[in-house]
Amino acid sequence: MNQKTFYVSTPIYYVNDVPHIGHAYTTVAADTIARYKRLAGYDVFFLTGTDEHGQKIEHAASDKNLSPKELADNVVTRFKNLWEKLNISNDHFIRTTEEYHQKTVQAVFTKMKENGDIYLGEYEGWYCTPCETYWTETQLLDGNCCPSCRRPTTKLKEPSYFFRMSKYQDKLLEHIERNPDFIKPVSRRNEIISFIKEGLKDLSVSRVSFKWGVPVPGDEKHVIYVWIDALTNYISALGYPDRSEMFDKYWPGDYHIVGKDILRFHTVYWPTMLLSIGVDLPKSVFAHGWWTVEGQKMSKSLGNAIDPYWLADKFGVDPIRYFLLREVPFGLDGDFSFKALIHRINSDLANDLGNLLNRTLGMVNRYFDGVIPEYTDPESLDEELADTIKETFEKMDAQISELAFNKALSSIWELVGFLNRYVDTTTPWFLAKDEDKRGRLGSVLYCVLDGLRALSLMLYPFIPETSVNMRKQLNTEKDIYKTNFEELKKARTLESGIRLGEIKQLYPRLDEKEILADVKNLQDKEKEEQKAEELIDFETFSKMKIKVGQIYAAEKIKKSDKLLKLQVDLGSENRQIVAGIAKTYAPEDLIGKKVAVVANLKPAKLMGVDSEGMVLAASGDDRHFLIEIDEDVKAGSPVK
Numbered sequence: 001m002n003q004k005t006f007y008v009s010t011p012i013y014y015v016n017d018v019p020h021i022g023h024a025y026t027t028v029a030a031d032t033i034a035r036y037k038r039l040a041g042y043d044v045f046f047l048t049g050t051d052e053h054g055q056k057i058e059h060a061a062s063d064k065n066l067s068p069k070e071l072a073d074n075v076v077t078r079f080k081n082l083w084e085k086l087n088i089s090n091d092h093f094i095r096t097t098e099e100y101h102q103k104t105v106q107a108v109f110t111k112m113k114e115n116g117d118i119y120l121g122e123y124e125g126w127y128c129t130p131c132e133t134y135w136t137e138t139q140l141l142d143g144n145c146c147p148s149c150r151r152p153t154t155k156l157k158e159p160s161y162f163f164r165m166s167k168y169q170d171k172l173l174e175h176i177e178r179n180p181d182f183i184k185p186v187s188r189r190n191e192i193i194s195f196i197k198e199g200l201k202d203l204s205v206s207r208v209s210f211k212w213g214v215p216v217p218g219d220e221k222h223v224i225y226v227w228i229d230a231l232t233n234y235i236s237a238l239g240y241p242d243r244s245e246m247f248d249k250y251w252p253g254d255y256h257i258v259g260k261d262i263l264r265f266h267t268v269y270w271p272t273m274l275l276s277i278g279v280d281l282p283k284s285v286f287a288h289g290w291w292t293v294e295g296q297k298m299s300k301s302l303g304n305a306i307d308p309y310w311l312a313d314k315f316g317v318d319p320i321r322y323f324l325l326r327e328v329p330f331g332l333d334g335d336f337s338f339k340a341l342i343h344r345i346n347s348d349l350a351n352d353l354g355n356l357l358n359r360t361l362g363m364v365n366r367y368f369d370g371v372i373p374e375y376t377d378p379e380s381l382d383e384e385l386a387d388t389i390k391e392t393f394e395k396m397d398a399q400i401s402e403l404a405f406n407k408a409l410s411s412i413w414e415l416v417g418f419l420n421r422y423v424d425t426t427t428p429w430f431l432a433k434d435e436d437k438r439g440r441l442g443s444v445l446y447c448v449l450d451g452l453r454a455l456s457l458m459l460y461p462f463i464p465e466t467s468v469n470m471r472k473q474l475n476t477e478k479d480i481y482k483t484n485f486e487e488l489k490k491a492r493t494l495e496s497g498i499r500l501g502e503i504k505q506l507y508p509r510l511d512e513k514e515i516l517a518d519v520k521n522l523q524d525k526e527k528e529e530q531k532a533e534e535l536i537d538f539e540t541f542s543k544m545k546i547k548v549g550q551i552y553a554a555e556k557i558k559k560s561d562k563l564l565k566l567q568v569d570l571g572s573e574n575r576q577i578v579a580g581i582a583k584t585y586a587p588e589d590l591i592g593k594k595v596a597v598v599a600n601l602k603p604a605k606l607m608g609v610d611s612e613g614m615v616l617a618a619s620g621d622d623r624h625f626l627i628e629i630d631e632d633v634k635a636g637s638p639v640k
């Protein structure tokens with residue numbers, strides 16, 4: 001019989017940033033399901049990788065004086081090392097700069113074109129480089145800022161190939177409606193359905209404004225839009241279209257796991273691309289929530305983007321994996337707090353699980369010289385335990401398949417609780433005092449050891465190192481994959497007469513005060529370092545040429561309630577400058593004012609109006625107040 005297959009993927013991560021806890025979250029979740037399915041006998045393909053093209057990467061590289069490929073090579077190592085550290089069991093790591101992937105991207109583009117779905121047009125829009133997104137004028141904030149990251153956008157007009165995405169609107173809707181599992185969780189599904197019902201537009205799928213990407217076949221001035229390139233990774237990694245063996249085996253994929261921010265790309269762009277090239281759609285896309293840190297958005301500038309390397313070194317890999325999956329329902333947003341992490345480690349891992357293992361093995365050492373006793377004297381409580389083990393397997397099976405990781409862990413911890421109560425109720429330490437009860441003592445300890453065996457199996461997908469560690473101490477089946485999962489799910493399958501391994505504490509208890517103080521020290525140190533990085537030297541400062549300018553004309557800019565167009569006399573020349581001060585000043589109030597002007601700023605267009613320089617103003621909440629200069633100072637005088 002052919003082995004059942006299972007294909008799970010993470011998003012491919014951008015290489016303009018080093019990995020943080022948010023990236024680790026998606027990857028740990030995908031790893032958990034991959035491990036579980038392997039255990040359950042599936043032939044699994046688990047894919048992760050990096051997204052290395054696009055203007056964002058090109059810019060990040062030039063900021064660091066590197067070529068885009070050099071930057072990618074550096075950051076990829078960080079990702080790969082982190083996945084190794086976190087015990088991620090991916091079967092392949094894809095990089096979009098690899099040749100096989102680029103060939104597939106071109107093949108997909110060509111196929112879309114052959115099917116009549118690509119045409120040449122002209123794109124005009126407000127482009128946000130950090131977000132790699134074009135916005136329409138009505139979507140912009142404050143005149144020209146990106147509604148997603150609030151940074152200024154640039155108006156771009158360029159020849160562009162378009163994908164007839166609109167053509168697939170009805171087919172896509174029909175698919176989503178017929179396949180309730182296609183988009184999960186259900187709240188996200190509804191969001192996407194309403195988005196599609198508003199009407200799908202054609203998608204601009206090539207750029208001529210930069211070079212770092214896969215060239216459009218036959219028109220190499222254009223590079224293929226980075227999302228078309230990136231999404232194709234899910235099939236290029238399987239050898240589509242030339243080497244079809246892996247593709248035939250694993251496609252359609254079972255789960256694309258993604259963050260909620262990139263759901264639309266995966267449930268609108270990706271499926272319509274697949275419809276265009278005649279490839280089946282993936283079975284399910286699951287959007288998980290976002291992590292904040294101590295209540296705040298994670299960001300480089302706040303210095304709170306938690307480094308997963310540091311976390312894993314400080315707390316251990318499994319506690320981090322456990323915390324991420326246990327603390328928050330997959331699909332909802334969550335908050336990372338050190339207090340909550342320490343609490344989970346002390347209470348769930350060290351206390352409930354660690355102590356159970358430790359005290360049970362201690363008793364087997366004491367009363368049975370470390371050898372697993374026979375099960376000879378049954379009692380009804382043992383049946384209850386056996387039923388609980390069976391039910392826990394059934395529950396977790398369903399819960400993991402739904403990616404309800406926190407529920408699965410909570411089911412497992414109900415079994416941990418049951419086992420702890422079983423020990424407390426059967427009181428082996430009293431049984432040990434009565435020679436007549438030796439048979440029952442052995443049976444009780446056998447049952448708990450067998451429960452621990454079952455636990456080690458259940459925990460394997462989530463916290464593999466702990467699982468291996470438990471199994472070593474129980475001296476049970478060495479290679480977890482060589483076992484028959486169905487057999488192992490049954491209670492009382494542990495072999496008697498075997499000597500236990502060396503007893504080791506699973507997790508040390510953490511001193512909350514001490515750890516929180518360490519964390520604070522580290523954060524303070526990082527802030528200091530960041531501050532030091534932010535200081536500029538005199539040479540940098542003196543690159544800025546500030547001059548006194550006198551405003552001699554001012555007018556409003558159409559459609560903008562924030563911007564004014566100023567004409568400024570800089571002594572030796574006149575300049576046109578656009579300034580965001582319309583909420584503070586009427587144009588007529590400005591005439592004659594002497595202000596500080598940054599004279600060597602690169603010219604820019606704001607709301608379509610040329611601006612050559614910037615006037616300095618102090619920012620209030622919503623208003624900006626000009627730095628005014630004494631009227632005796634001549635226009636053009638330097639400000640130092």
Ligand code: MSP
Pocket residue numbers: 010011012013014021022023025026051230231233258259260261262289290291292298
């Ligand atoms: N390169 C694209 C994905 C292309 S997939 C064909 C991308 N990369 S990313 O590096 O910016 O983000 C990758 C994933 O990390 C996203 O799913 C995103 O949601 C996730 N996270 C980034 N920050 C996160 C949190 N703060 N919390 C949880 N996950 C977050 O998007």
